[in-house]
Amino acid sequence: MRLRTRLTAWYAGVFLIAGVALIALNYWLLAAWLPTDDWVAVADARRAMPMDTYPYGATLEAAQLPADTQVLSGELVKTNTLSGFIWQSAIALVVAAIIAVWLGWVVAGRVLEPLHSITTTAHRLEAERLDQRIELDGPPDELKELADTFDGMLDRLASSFDSQKRFVANASHELRTPLAVQRTLIEVALGDPGASDEIRRLGAHLLDTNERSEKLIDGLLLLARSDRGLASRELVWLDEIIDDEVESCASLAASKEVTFDVSTRQFLVEGDPVLLAQLIGNLLRNAVLYNKPGGTVSVRLQQELVVTNTGPTVPAEAVPGLFEPFRRLRDRTGTAGSGLGLSIVQSVARAHQGSAKARPNGGGGLVVQVNLPETGVRQPS
Known part of the structure; x- marks a missing residue:
C-alpha cells in the first residue's frame, strides 16, 4: 500500500473515531436530558409538539387539550428521539467521512509532494549524471x-x-x-x-x-x-555485435572443437557499443572455454539474449556465486579465465538498465539470460 493511501486511511480513521466519540457523548447528554416518568402531550400524531408547550409538572384536564391530541409516555418519546438521533447522526457521519477521505487524500498529496521531488531526482541520477539537485523551497521543516x-x-x-x-x-x-x-x-x-x-x-x-x-x-x-555507468549513449544494433563477436571467437571455438548455433533478429538498444561488445564477447568466450570437445554454443536473440553451452554439469546452488568477481567452479580453475567474465556481464547489463541471470543447462553446462531494454526506434524492414 502506498504511503499516500496509508496516510489517507489514518486521517479517515482518526476522523471516524472522533466522530463516533462525539456522537456517543451527544447521545449520553440527550438521554440524560429527556424525561422518562412524566407524560408528554403531543399535538399531532405525525408531529411532536415542542417540549416547552406544557411545562413539566403541569396538571391539565383532558377537556383543555385539542381534540386531535395524543398523549404519549415519556419513555416512548425518549426512545423515538434517541432512535432518530442515532440514524441522523450515522448518515451525517458517513457523509462527513467521505468528505474527510477526499480531503485526507488531497492533504496527503500536498504533504508528500516534496518526497515525489526527491524520488524523481533520484530516478534521474546516474553515475555520470550527478548534477541533479532537489533544491526544495519551503519552510525549514x-x-x-x-x-x-x-x-x-x-x-x-x-x-x-x-x-x-x-x-x-x-x-x-x-x-x-x-x-x-x-x-x-x-x-x-x-x-x-x-x-x-x-x-x-x-x-x-x-x-x-x-x-x-x-x-x-x-x-x-x-x-x-x-x-560507474555510461558516459554516453548511442543506438547500437545488438545482432550485428553478436555476429562480430561470433566471428572473433571462431578460432578459439575451432581449437576447442566447439560449434556455434546462432539465431538472432534485429535488436536495437541504446548504450555503449564497446561495453556491449565486451558483454557478448565474455559470454561467448566463457561458453567456449567451459565447454566440452564437440560441444555447441547456442546463441538466441529474441525478446532477450540467451547463450547456452554444453559444458560440465553446474550445481544450481553454485550459479549465483558465478556472478561474483573471481568466483569459479572447482572444475574451471584450470582454464585461462580470470573469474571476471560473468561479473562484467552483469555489471554491463545493469549499466544499460538491464539484468543478467543464469541457470544450469539440463544436459550440462550453463544457460545465461541477458535482458536489455529495446528502444522504441522504428527498425528498418
Whole structure:
C-alpha cells in the first residue's frame, strides 16, 4: 500500500473515531436530558409538539387539550428521539467521512509532494549524471531537512566519482605500462639465438603469466568502468555485435572443437557499443572455454539474449556465486579465465538498465539470460 493511501486511511480513521466519540457523548447528554416518568402531550400524531408547550409538572384536564391530541409516555418519546438521533447522526457521519477521505487524500498529496521531488531526482541520477539537485523551497521543516541532506549526499557522491574516474584513468596507464615493458623484455630475451631451452621454457611461462595479468587488469578496469555507468549513449544494433563477436571467437571455438548455433533478429538498444561488445564477447568466450570437445554454443536473440553451452554439469546452488568477481567452479580453475567474465556481464547489463541471470543447462553446462531494454526506434524492414 502506498504511503499516500496509508496516510489517507489514518486521517479517515482518526476522523471516524472522533466522530463516533462525539456522537456517543451527544447521545449520553440527550438521554440524560429527556424525561422518562412524566407524560408528554403531543399535538399531532405525525408531529411532536415542542417540549416547552406544557411545562413539566403541569396538571391539565383532558377537556383543555385539542381534540386531535395524543398523549404519549415519556419513555416512548425518549426512545423515538434517541432512535432518530442515532440514524441522523450515522448518515451525517458517513457523509462527513467521505468528505474527510477526499480531503485526507488531497492533504496527503500536498504533504508528500516534496518526497515525489526527491524520488524523481533520484530516478534521474546516474553515475555520470550527478548534477541533479532537489533544491526544495519551503519552510525549514523535516522534509526540507531531508531534501538538503540528500543534496549534500549527492555533492559528496559527485566528488567521490570524480576521484574514482581519475584513479581509473591513472591506473589504466600505470598498470599497463610495466606489463608492456615486461612483455617486451621477455620477447627480446626469447629472440636471442643463444638462449637455452631452459630460458625459452621460462620465458614462455612468463609470457603466459604476463598475458594473464594483462587480461586481469583489463577486466578489472572494464568492471570499474561499467560500474560507474555510461558516459554516453548511442543506438547500437545488438545482432550485428553478436555476429562480430561470433566471428572473433571462431578460432578459439575451432581449437576447442566447439560449434556455434546462432539465431538472432534485429535488436536495437541504446548504450555503449564497446561495453556491449565486451558483454557478448565474455559470454561467448566463457561458453567456449567451459565447454566440452564437440560441444555447441547456442546463441538466441529474441525478446532477450540467451547463450547456452554444453559444458560440465553446474550445481544450481553454485550459479549465483558465478556472478561474483573471481568466483569459479572447482572444475574451471584450470582454464585461462580470470573469474571476471560473468561479473562484467552483469555489471554491463545493469549499466544499460538491464539484468543478467543464469541457470544450469539440463544436459550440462550453463544457460545465461541477458535482458536489455529495446528502444522504441522504428527498425528498418
